[in-house]
Amino acid sequence: MMQINISKPLHTADGTIDLHVNKEIQKGDFLTLFGKSGSGKTTLLRIIAGLETPKSGTIVVDGEVWFDSSKKINLPPQKRNVGFVFQDYALFPHMSVRQNLEFALPNKKESKKIDEILEIMEIENLSDMKPEHLSGGQKQRVAVARTLMTNPKMLLLDEPLSALDGAMRLKLQDELHTIHQKFGITSILVTHDISEVFRLSNRVFKISLGEVIDDASPSEVFANQNISGKFKIVGEVLSIKKSDILYIVEVLAHNEIVKVTAVKSDIANLNIGDRILLSSKAFNPILTKI
């Protein structure tokens, strides 16, 4: 469990704001930090990693003090045992995949661990390749694999998938979910993608101007979604077309285009590009064996 109670002034486009967070994060939580650019999400992640120093406060993880401004304690990043994954993979270009992982391994004798992680991440066949020959998705897999070499207590993910295309994103979301479950790691993710929030996290901090304004499950945070439907899919409105007295709304959800009928009042406040929740009762879908 992490208890964090910190504050730090941030200079943003909205002027100087005070990033202030006083929360407990449970072991095994998959937490998303959600908010506009400049709200303080990435700074909070960097503060947890030890890459930035708060003005005041404390960070205690499983009883170990990582930061305490009054006692002048500030553990350096390498002593905090967190894995940090960035949008731009940050791999060593002159090293092969295996060498990149080996470099991160604290005890060089445990080379079996490299094979184990290569297998889990399904990148054994890439082990002798240099990063320049890898696709974006493969590079990000290697970056995640590298963070796992140190058995981190926490995975800090700063928009790790935002540079990838849709299909690769979905695949890596599944892999992050599997890693989170398999290793029981506490994970903290910064993302702007609501469907990613729903797929991965059990808890969301909605952050605005440095304050956590909402702390709940994804469906509670993203408003009015406590509806009884058993099929709930987050999607994006692609088009709205009139069809007789109805409207046909095309929604991009999980890489598929779904068409839904609506009436005029349903679409009154709906615009192309809006994020929406599609829900349907368990009774409606028809099962056909294929």
Added chain:
Amino acid sequence: MNILNGSVKTITRADSLVLLEIVCGTDIFTSLLLESNESDAYKSGEHVNIIFKETEVMIATPDSKVSARNSFVSPVLDIETGVLLCNITFGFGNYVINAIVTKNALLELQCKKGEHFRWFVKSNEVSIQKI
């Protein structure tokens, strides 16, 4: 979407199926749900929204007997017709209910503005939203 406000009156369970009776004004709505986790646990007296799509609402002559639990006779306030479909607006207490049916059905049943007509929706088509 047809959205009405009500309060839960009774909750009947059979394995993971749940039948809710919800008081709305002087009427009672029924919703059949599949319960899947604790967040679905409804409480008696709890205020909820009763939601169903216009295209799930059927109409019938006032003296018809139907199996749908949510069946009411209400005044027809308006009828908007398209090429294939039509939208019938009913007055229901303080609410309006919209039913979208084929135009052929409307013509066959001779449903007209100003008259009373039956509208109904099956319990399994009614969604519940916690407020």
